[in-house]
Each structure stands twice: as C-alpha cells, then as structure tokens.
Amino acid sequence: MNKQHKRYIFIGAAWPYANAPLHLGHIASLLPADIIARYYRLKGDNVLFVSGSDCHGTPIVLAAEKEKKSPDEIAQFYHKEFKKTLIDSFDFSYDNYTTTLTENHTKVVQEFFTKLYKKKDIEIKKQKLPFCSNCQRFLPDRYIEGKCPKCGFESARGDQCDQCGQMLDPEDLIDPKCQICNSTPIFKETEHFFLKLSQKEKFIKDLVNSSSGWRKNAIGFTNKLLNEGLKDRAITRDTSWGVDIPLGGYENKKIYVWFDAVCGYYSASLEALNKTDELGKYWENSEARHYYVHGKDNIPFHTIIWPIMLKGFGNLKLPDYIVSSEYLTLENKQFSKSRDWAIWAKDITCDFDSDYLRFYLILNGPETSDSDFDFYDFQSRINSELIGNFGNFINRTTQLIEKNFKNGIEINQKSQYLQTIEEIFESTGKLIEEGNLREALKQVLKIAEDGNKYLSQQEPWKKIKDHPQSAQNILANCAKAIICLQTLISPFLPKSSQKIANIFDNNNRSTWQYPDQEKFLVKKTEIIFQKIEKEQIEAQITKLKGGTENKQV
Ligand SMILES: [Zn+2]
Numbered sequence: 001m002n003k004q005h006k007r008y009i010f011i012g013a014a015w016p017y018a019n020a021p022l023h024l025g026h027i028a029s030l031l032p033a034d035i036i037a038r039y040y041r042l043k044g045d046n047v048l049f050v051s052g053s054d055c056h057g058t059p060i061v062l063a064a065e066k067e068k069k070s071p072d073e074i075a076q077f078y079h080k081e082f083k084k085t086l087i088d089s090f091d092f093s094y095d096n097y098t099t100t101l102t103e104n105h106t107k108v109v110q111e112f113f114t115k116l117y118k119k120k121d122i123e124i125k126k127q128k129l130p131f132c133s134n135c136q137r138f139l140p141d142r143y144i145e146g147k148c149p150k151c152g153f154e155s156a157r158g159d160q161c162d163q164c165g166q167m168l169d170p171e172d173l174i175d176p177k178c179q180i181c182n183s184t185p186i187f188k189e190t191e192h193f194f195l196k197l198s199q200k201e202k203f204i205k206d207l208v209n210s211s212s213g214w215r216k217n218a219i220g221f222t223n224k225l226l227n228e229g230l231k232d233r234a235i236t237r238d239t240s241w242g243v244d245i246p247l248g249g250y251e252n253k254k255i256y257v258w259f260d261a262v263c264g265y266y267s268a269s270l271e272a273l274n275k276t277d278e279l280g281k282y283w284e285n286s287e288a289r290h291y292y293v294h295g296k297d298n299i300p301f302h303t304i305i306w307p308i309m310l311k312g313f314g315n316l317k318l319p320d321y322i323v324s325s326e327y328l329t330l331e332n333k334q335f336s337k338s339r340d341w342a343i344w345a346k347d348i349t350c351d352f353d354s355d356y357l358r359f360y361l362i363l364n365g366p367e368t369s370d371s372d373f374d375f376y377d378f379q380s381r382i383n384s385e386l387i388g389n390f391g392n393f394i395n396r397t398t399q400l401i402e403k404n405f406k407n408g409i410e411i412n413q414k415s416q417y418l419q420t421i422e423e424i425f426e427s428t429g430k431l432i433e434e435g436n437l438r439e440a441l442k443q444v445l446k447i448a449e450d451g452n453k454y455l456s457q458q459e460p461w462k463k464i465k466d467h468p469q470s471a472q473n474i475l476a477n478c479a480k481a482i483i484c485l486q487t488l489i490s491p492f493l494p495k496s497s498q499k500i501a502n503i504f505d506n507n508n509r510s511t512w513q514y515p516d517q518e519k520f521l522v523k524k525t526e527i528i529f530q531k532i533e534k535e536q537i538e539a540q541i542t543k544l545k546g547g548t549e550n551k552q553v
C-alpha cells in the first residue's frame with residue numbers, strides 16, 4: 001500500500017472497572033475492538049488501539065472499605081489482573097493499556113474540565129443530594145441504592161441502573177438506602193458542577209443523524225434520550241477518591257468517574273504517542289476514523305457525554321463507529337458476581353484455548369441481540385464448525401502434501417475455487433470495518449467449507465499415483481486457499497493463524513490481500529485444534545453450579 005494512503009484509525013475499547021474480576025460478558029463486549037485493530041494493521045494502516053483500567057469512583061472505595069485496603073491497592077490489584085487476562089490470555093493487541101491513575105491522565109481530565117468550564121459548558125449549580133444523617137456524609141453513586149423508576153430493578157445506583165442502562169439522579173430512586181448503614185437518607189442542599197447537556201441537544205441530534213457507523217442500539221438509545229430531553233448532569237461528587245477539581249475551594253469534591261474515564265481515550269493516546277505530532281493525525285484529522293467499542297450500558301457516555309466534551313475541548317474528532325454490544329447471558333441467566341454466576345475470564349483460559357472462546361463469542365456473541373453462553377453449544381460449535389470444518393480442511397490438505405510432495409507443490413492451473421477467494425478479502429474487510437464481525441467470520445469459514453467440498457469432488461488422493469500433476473495442482477490450489485485463510489482468520493484467531501503459518505513456514509505473510517505466492521512447501525504438519533470432550537464440559541458445569549450452591553450457604 002502506498003504510504004500516503006495510510007489511514008489513521010483510532011480504536012477505543014471501554015475501560016474495565018477495577019473493582020472485580022472480568023467475566024466472559026466483558027470479553028464479549030471488548031473483543032470486536034481487537035479484531036478491528038488487527039485487521040487495520042494487516043491493511044497497512046496506522047492504528048492506535050487504546051484502553052485502560054478505570055480506577056476511580058465509589059465502587060472501588062466501597063470494595064476497599066470492605067477489604068480493609070486502600071482504594072489504590074484495590075485498583076492496582078485489578079489493573080494487573082486485567083492486563084494479564086486481556087493481553088496475555090485473550091491476546092488483545094492494545095497499543096497502550098494504561099490506567100486512570102497516571103499523572104498524565106489527571107492533567108488531561110483537568111484540562112478538559114477547565115476548558116469546558118471557561119466555555120460555560122460546565123456550570124456550578126445547587127443541588128439537593130442524599131445525605132445519611134447516621135454516617136454524617138453525602139451518598140454519591142453506589143453509596144445509595146434503590147428501585148429503578150424505569151424498569152423496577154431493585155439495586156439501581158444513584159447514577160445509573162445497571163439493568164436498563166438508564167442514567168439516574170439519586171432523587172429518581174424509589175425507596176433509597178444508604179449502602180453503608182442501610183438507613184434512609186435525607187436530601188440536603190450542596191453545590192456541584194454540571195455538564196450542560198440540555199443546551200447541546202441540537203448538536204447531538206445532528207451527530208446521530210449524520211452517523212453512518214453507529215450500531216442500531218446506539219442510535220436507538222441516543223434518540224430515546226433525546227426524545228425525553230437531555231438533562232444537565234452533575235460531573236463532580238462528594239468523595240475523596242478521584243481527580244481533583246482544578247479550582248480552589250472544592251477540596252472535598254472530586255470529578256465524577258465517568259467524566260474522568262472517557263478522557264482516558266485521549267490521555268492514553270497522548271501517553272502512547274508521547275506528544276509527537278502524530279497525536280493530531282489521530283485526533284484533529286477529519287480523515288481519521290474513530291471506533292468506540294463497549295457494551296450497551298455504556299452507550300450514552302460515548303454518544304452524548306464524550307462527544308460534547310470533545311467538541312468543548314476544541315473540535316477533537318467525533319465518534320465515527322459505535323460498536324456497542326448487547327448483553328451476554330450465561331446458561332440463560334445474567335452474569336452476577338454476588339450470586340457467583342459467571343465464567344471468570346482469567347479462569348476459563350486455563351481450561352480452553354482463548355481462540356476457542358474468541359471464535360464462539362463472535363459466532364454466537366451479542367452482536368445484534370442478547371445472546372447466551374451455553375457450554376454444550378460451545379462444545380458443539382467448536383467441534384463442528386471450527387474443528388470439523390476449518391481445521392479439517394487444513395489437516396486434510398497439509399497431510400496429503402507432506403506425505404506425497406515432500407519437495408513442495410506449485411499451481412499450474414488456477415481453479416474456480418480460488419477465483420472466489422480473491423474477492424473475499426475486500427468483502428470480508430468491509431464487513432469488519434463496519435463492525436459486522438459475525439458475518440465476516442462466516443465468510444471466512446465458508447472458504448474452508450468450499451475447500452472441503454472441492455477436495456471431496458476432486459479426490460486428489462486417487463490421482464496421486466496415475467496423475468500426479470493433477471493431484472499436485474488440486475492440492476496447490478488448496479494450499480493457496482489455506483495461505484489466504486491464515487491471513488483472513490488472523491484478526492479473529494491470532495494464535496491459530498500463527499500455527500498455520502508455522503506449517504508452511506510462512507511467517508512473512510502479513511498483509512490483507514490476495515497473495516501472489518504459487519509455490520508451497522509443508523514444513524511440518526501440526527494438528528491445530530483439539531476436540532472438546534464431554535468431560536471437559538461437564539467439569540465446567542459442575543464448577544459453575546457448585547459455585548452458586550456454596551454462595552447460598
Ligand atoms: Zn432500570
């Protein structure tokens with residue numbers, strides 16, 4: 001690709017919250033970011049894929065109080081664990097995975113705050129907030145819980161309902177309770193800083209209407225909030241854990257964790273690029289492409305709050321693609337830490353290859369609607385679609401070549417089969433760019449399916465003795481298809497792609513285009529995938545159900 005045509009692709013994956021381990025639902029919502037990043041790198045574009053651990057906010061303070069540790073210790077502990085899980089176990093290829101605890105990040109958050117305050121996008125307002133007379137303190141966010149007025153969820157927080165995603169004010173909660181002592185709070189007047197969403201309705205409306213890369217749920221949820229009318233949101237809290245307000249006289253208050261966390265997309269970019277002029281090529285360049293990848297509960301922060309902040313800061317690039325997943329359930333129930341109903345991301349990769357999980361989470365993931373992780377379905381789809389189809393095509397072909405053509409093979413006539421693959425690079429690439437990852441993966445799997453059919457029709461094993469030229473040509477066509485598959489599958493299954501490369505000693509191939517290569521040598525065949533046995537699934541189910549029983553004691 002011509003250097004001048006390299007695009008600038010920014011990919012921001014949601015910042016996991018550092019107060020509890022990650023479960024498979026988190027992985028499902030973040031995985032599209034890694035696939036998109038890997039794809040664009042293969043295309044030869046400039047990619048900046050960032051995220052980090054979200055380390056401020058009341059849930060971390062509450063967890064720290066419970067465990068008699070400091071909030072910093074809790075946050076650092078989970079940050080380390082997240083890095084191991086996301087990068088080492090699930091192969092997420094971040095260009096920078098950082099935290100909201102860095103000095104650089106604090107500076108960026110304060111700069112956003114100051115700029116927006118000067119522009120009057122932020123203003124001070126008096127507000128009545130829940131105050132616990134027993135604990136003698138204000139109760140921000142998770143310090144107060146009650147019933148959600150929208151959906152009736154019993155444990156909605158003071159800022160948001162985790163079940164329906166509704167942004168809330170503490171006054172909206174029905175029957176609110178202090179989470180420290182369980183008494184009913186009173187409402188007392190105090191001062192806070194507000195982000196003036198109400199005066200930005202037109203800006204957000206125009207942004208939604210002009211968006212072409214937002215998922216349906218992002219457009220729908222944003223329009224719903226617009227129809228209800230945007231309300232100004234308090235962006236400071238009465239807490240001791242968070243970024244300081246960069247104005248004198250507010251020492252007991254901190255900047256709200258959500259205002260803080262979204263700034264991470266910019267601060268992590270700055271940290272990664274180290275103040276070079278590259279930063280502007282991503283953030284002040286209308287030609288750059290910006291992706292935001294997260295679960296649907298994060299939609300309003302990426303489609304309303306962050307765009308308003310970006311504009312207020314001084315016309316930074318607005319989101320082009322909102323890749324917002326629906327929810328993943330587990331055996332038809334919601335993932336739940338308190339009920340211990342979860343597949344913990346760090347545990348499951350000890351039992352299964354992470355490529356299996358990546359494969360299943362894309363093929364049966366919450367891309368367009370809520371989806372369910374069912375262990376037997378997982379086993380069946382891995383064994384049939386990944387191994388029985390994809391792996392089998394590679395095995396059949398490479399074993400025949402290794403056994404019969406030790407000095408390598410060459411295409412002397414291109415088959416119809418290869419002709420169809422030539423076009424796949426473009427169409428699959430387009431699907432990935434649009435965030436349609438399931439369809440993209442299905443196209444790739446179709447190549448292996450067609451390859452198996454081609455082999456069965458052509459029966460090269462019967463021709464080896466009497467028509468070796470013909471057998472060679474058939475297998476060479478299949479080998480080329482496998483070389484294509486090595487590239488096409490690599491954003492989805494990076495480890496398996498590497499294994500295919502090892503079979504052919506083909507480590508140099510790393511561009512997203514139909515290759516010129518016509519000669520192939522099998523260096524050493526390797527069984528890429530191992531079937532999942534029934535016993536492995538039964539063990540998982542016992543572990544899962546055992547977990548809930550223990551918890552109910
Ligand atoms: Zn709700």
Ligand SMILES: [Zn+2]
Nearest residue numbers: 132135178181
């Ligand atoms: Zn209390």
